[in-house]
Amino acid sequence: MLRAQGLCWGAGGRQIVRDAALHVEVGECVGLIGPNGCGKSTLLRILYRVLAPQRGQVWFEGQDIWRMEPRAFARQTAVLAQASATAFDSTACEAVMLGRLPHQGRFAADSAQDRRMVHESLARVGAAGLAGQRMSTLSGGERQRVLLARALAQEPRLLFLDEPTNHLDIRYQLELMRLVRGLGITVLVVLHELNIAAQFCDRLYLMQAGALVASGTPRAVLTPEAIHGAFGVRSVVDEHPITGRARIAYWMDAHDNE
């Protein structure tokens, strides 16, 4: 569904993404993990067509994404980015309606279809009751769900998420990821909590200093050696007794990294 090859991007003489290649197949949930500042958000932004790569190409369903109409791309993919604060306060319903923009004509009023999609999207994320509320009155978890509903209102076939669980309590992290997995949409997600990545992703890419250094199932990627190489911490990886997924426990010796 999504394929990228030879992606490079740098700024100020620093190479932030080096020669990255990846692919996402229909129905998969693919995670992108790595330490802070390794370039994973930058890589994601290249993939969702906000940042033009300096070298390399990205294809969506075989089409070069930079040859696609921006609106056409926005009708097939959606992004849940890290929320930025705004001084303008809209209602949850309005925020979700924004997701209909790529489908709407210039002067057309919101159609019955638009309104139905907005309500369906809010219901799908379990936020139907928040429709009339102002965004500023919502909790972090609620706001994130409303923004996810906006992405769903775009009717995407591929969803990009950039650290969607940031700043959320563990319960909301699990809830949000369970929700995302239950959507039946292809997902590419940047995560920094490895246990969350191990539990919810089909495949992972591990990024380190701008390069993708490992890929495969969570079990294959999340080895103590790879974790030590990327994050500089020691760990044991075993099986979660209930979910059966990889489970990581970290520690650091007194003299590590000194």
Add this chain to the structure above:
Amino acid sequence: MKTSAWLLTLSALLLLAVLASVAWGSAQLDVAQVWAIVRGQVLQRIGVVVTPDWPVQHFQIVWMIRLPRVLMAMLVGAGLALVGVVMQAVVRNPLADPYMLGVSSGASVGAVSVLAWGVFAAAGLYAIAAGAFIGALAATVLVYLLAQQGGRIPPARLILSGVAVGYMLMGVTSLIVITSGQRDLASALMTWTMGSLASTQWTALGLPAAVLLAGMALLLAQARQLNALLAGDETAATLGVAAEGLRRQLFVVVSLLTGVMVAVSGAIGFVGLVIPHITRMLVGCEHRRVLPVSALLGALFLVLVDGAARTWFAPMEIPVGVITAFIGGPFFIAMLWRRAAREER
């Protein structure tokens, strides 16, 4: 209250305010008479014969002197409110205002340059408006570039840049006016820096009316894109809206509206700050509602304020910008306080 209800209510209030404002003044008239004269004139224009039962000097006061001025207040108020709405969306900051960000001052420089050097003076109002447009556009771009810091526009930096550029340009306006050696221009200096609607004539109404209508249509066509802009450039891009291109287009629209409004009325401050803010309190942030409601509210506001400017200190008249400053200044400070309180929490 629904948006259509707001639009109806505000239209009705605007009509009342126009009639009342025409009735106010040294020669006291009553609203019913004003209505009769205006109605009679309009009917006559479309070929209905009306026998006037009012003194001819009342007709002159209403139709020739006061009504064009009140209608101009309406157009300028609506235009400045729209400009405020758009600027605030463009820089994602509810404190933006064409006066405070130096755009109006830029327009003033453009307008008085044309008047002083008479380059295109033969073309009259159109030349002044063209000059004001170029001045406004230059000021907008300059402030925008100065305020940017690594692709972002920090609010404090934006306002400081705007105020600095605005002061500088106001100085330029004064310099041009004083050194031009034209007496009547110097006596009109107050008009260009504070704004005034005095001695408006019917012939001056056409251009601002046309630009206002065209601007409104253009902006309504971009209303959803403006909503996306409020959500941030990144989000806008993921919705298929190219924020930078849209911004450039909006700069032109904003400069055109500001330029024309300043050309006919000078630099009237704070309308673009106060009105959008109140509008959002009434109907929220959705631009398909904010644009028409703020235009009506701005028109209503300036009609009333100009009525006050004309009559409160009669027989002396004060520039309308003095009163908008008295209202807008404290309003701005209150907004700053509320922001500070919110950020502390």
